[in-house]
Amino acid sequence: MQIKIKLTLLYTLLVAALLSAFALTVYFTSAETREDEYFKRLKQQASTKASLLLDTKIEPHVLQLIYKKSPNALFQEEMAIYDTAFNLLYHDAVEVDKVKETKGMIDSIVAMKEIHFYLNNLQVVGFLYNHDNKHYVITAAANDEYGYAKLNALRNTLIIVLAVSIIITFFAGRFLARQSLQPVTVIVDKVKNITATNLDLRINEGNRKDEIASLAITFNEMLNRLENSFDSQKQFVSNISHEIRTPLTAMLAELQLTSKKERSIEEYKKANEHIISDIKNLVRLSNSLLDFAKASYDQTEISFKEIRIDEVLLDARNDVLHNQPAYKVKIMFEKETESDRSVSVEGNEYLLKTAFINLMENGCKFSSGNEVTVSISFDDKNVIINFSDNGIGINEEDLANIFTPFYRGKNKMFAGGNGIGLPLTLKIITLHNGKISVSSQKNEGTTFTIQLPHLQSL
Incomplete structure (x- = not known):
C-alpha cells in the first residue's frame, strides 16, 4: 500500500473518530438534557394540578375535564394524588391506569421525597407535596413524544453530517497527502535517472529546512x-x-x-x-x-582469538629476516609486564603479522642501515607498539596521504614499493578497533605508533 493512501486512511480514521466522539457526546448530552427537562415538566404540571385541586377546591371531575381538553396537556399524561395513608384523592381520567401505584411506592416517595423512573415508554415522577402543613404524594407519568422526535431528528442529522464529513475528509486528506508527498515523488523520479555514468547529478534540496x-x-x-x-x-x-x-x-x-x-x-x-x-x-x-581484500571483510567474517603481541612480532621479524637477510629488526620491551593480558589482544594473527611485516619492511627499506626498532609498552587500556627507523623521513605534504592506496611519496626513489602496504596496515589495525599514527622528522627518521585494546582492559 502506498504511503499517500496510508496517510489518507489514517487521517480519515482520525477525523472520523474525533467527529464520532463529538457526535456521540452531543447526542447523549441532548438525551440526558431531554430526560431531565421532561421530569421537571412532569413535576411542574403535576404541582399545578395539585394547586388547583387543593387551593381552589375544584371538583376532581371538573379538573379532569379541564386538562382533558387542554392543548398544553402532556402526551399520555397520567397523574394521581394520595395522602400519606395511601388514600386516593385524585386521578386523571384515563382508560387504563398504567402506573398502578402501590403502598410500597407511596412509602418510598415519602421516604426519598422524590423519585424518577421509567415504565415502558413512560417517564414517571413521584414526589412529596406540602399544602397547609399537610403532606401529599403525587405521581405523574407521560410519554415525551415530542422530545424523542427531536432527539431522533438530531441523531439523523448527526449521522448525515458525520457521513458527509468523513467523505469530505477522505478526499481532502488524499489531496493533502498527494501535495505533501509530491516532493518525494520528484526525488524518486530524479534518483531513477541517476546511474553509474552520471553520478554527478544531484537532487534539489529545496529550503534545506523541512x-x-x-x-x-x-x-x-x-x-x-x-x-x-x-x-x-x-x-x-x-x-x-x-x-x-x-x-x-x-x-x-x-x-x-x-x-x-x-x-x-x-x-x-x-x-x-x-x-x-x-x-x-x-x-x-x-x-x-x-x-x-581480506582486511576489508566484515569483522564477523574473520576469526579472532586471544594472541600475544610480542609473539606475533617475533614471528613477523623472523619472516622479514628470512626474506631479507640484510634487514635488522630489534624488538624490546619498554617496561616489564605483570600480566600476559596486558600484552595480549583479541585478534587475527595472520592479519596482525601482515601489518607488522609491512611496518618492519618499510622501516628497513627507508633506513640507511636497513634497521628498525620495535618497542612494546602498554597503558591501562592499550598495548602500544612503536616502529622507529633512522631513515630519510617523510615529507610534510606526504604525511596526509601515506595511507591512500597506491600513493607513494617523494622518497619512493630510495626504495621500491607498490603503495598497498600502509593502506593495508591501516585497515587491519582499524579492523582490530585500534589506532595508528605517524610522526616523522626530515633526515632523522619516522615512527609509526599502533595502539590496540589489550585483554586487561576488557
Missing part, C-alpha cells in the same frame, strides 16, 4: 559517497593495471632483447635474475591485494 529537504540532503550525501567510491574504484583499477603492467613490460622487453641474438651465459643469468625479480614483485603485489 524533512523532505533533509531526505534530499541525505540522498546527495550518499551520491557524493558513491561518486567518490566509483572514482576511487576507477583510480584503484588504473593503479593496479599500472603496477601489473610495469613488471610485465619489463619482462617482455628483457625476453625480446635476449631472443634477438645469441647471448653469453652470464647475460642470460642476468636477464633471468631481472625476470625473477619482476615476478617476485608481481607475487608480492597479488598477495598484498589479497590481504587488502
Whole structure:
C-alpha cells in the first residue's frame, strides 16, 4: 500500500473518530438534557394540578375535564394524588391506569421525597407535596413524544453530517497527502535517472529546512559517497593495471632483447635474475591485494582469538629476516609486564603479522642501515607498539596521504614499493578497533605508533 493512501486512511480514521466522539457526546448530552427537562415538566404540571385541586377546591371531575381538553396537556399524561395513608384523592381520567401505584411506592416517595423512573415508554415522577402543613404524594407519568422526535431528528442529522464529513475528509486528506508527498515523488523520479555514468547529478534540496529537504540532503550525501567510491574504484583499477603492467613490460622487453641474438651465459643469468625479480614483485603485489581484500571483510567474517603481541612480532621479524637477510629488526620491551593480558589482544594473527611485516619492511627499506626498532609498552587500556627507523623521513605534504592506496611519496626513489602496504596496515589495525599514527622528522627518521585494546582492559 502506498504511503499517500496510508496517510489518507489514517487521517480519515482520525477525523472520523474525533467527529464520532463529538457526535456521540452531543447526542447523549441532548438525551440526558431531554430526560431531565421532561421530569421537571412532569413535576411542574403535576404541582399545578395539585394547586388547583387543593387551593381552589375544584371538583376532581371538573379538573379532569379541564386538562382533558387542554392543548398544553402532556402526551399520555397520567397523574394521581394520595395522602400519606395511601388514600386516593385524585386521578386523571384515563382508560387504563398504567402506573398502578402501590403502598410500597407511596412509602418510598415519602421516604426519598422524590423519585424518577421509567415504565415502558413512560417517564414517571413521584414526589412529596406540602399544602397547609399537610403532606401529599403525587405521581405523574407521560410519554415525551415530542422530545424523542427531536432527539431522533438530531441523531439523523448527526449521522448525515458525520457521513458527509468523513467523505469530505477522505478526499481532502488524499489531496493533502498527494501535495505533501509530491516532493518525494520528484526525488524518486530524479534518483531513477541517476546511474553509474552520471553520478554527478544531484537532487534539489529545496529550503534545506523541512524533512523532505533533509531526505534530499541525505540522498546527495550518499551520491557524493558513491561518486567518490566509483572514482576511487576507477583510480584503484588504473593503479593496479599500472603496477601489473610495469613488471610485465619489463619482462617482455628483457625476453625480446635476449631472443634477438645469441647471448653469453652470464647475460642470460642476468636477464633471468631481472625476470625473477619482476615476478617476485608481481607475487608480492597479488598477495598484498589479497590481504587488502581480506582486511576489508566484515569483522564477523574473520576469526579472532586471544594472541600475544610480542609473539606475533617475533614471528613477523623472523619472516622479514628470512626474506631479507640484510634487514635488522630489534624488538624490546619498554617496561616489564605483570600480566600476559596486558600484552595480549583479541585478534587475527595472520592479519596482525601482515601489518607488522609491512611496518618492519618499510622501516628497513627507508633506513640507511636497513634497521628498525620495535618497542612494546602498554597503558591501562592499550598495548602500544612503536616502529622507529633512522631513515630519510617523510615529507610534510606526504604525511596526509601515506595511507591512500597506491600513493607513494617523494622518497619512493630510495626504495621500491607498490603503495598497498600502509593502506593495508591501516585497515587491519582499524579492523582490530585500534589506532595508528605517524610522526616523522626530515633526515632523522619516522615512527609509526599502533595502539590496540589489550585483554586487561576488557
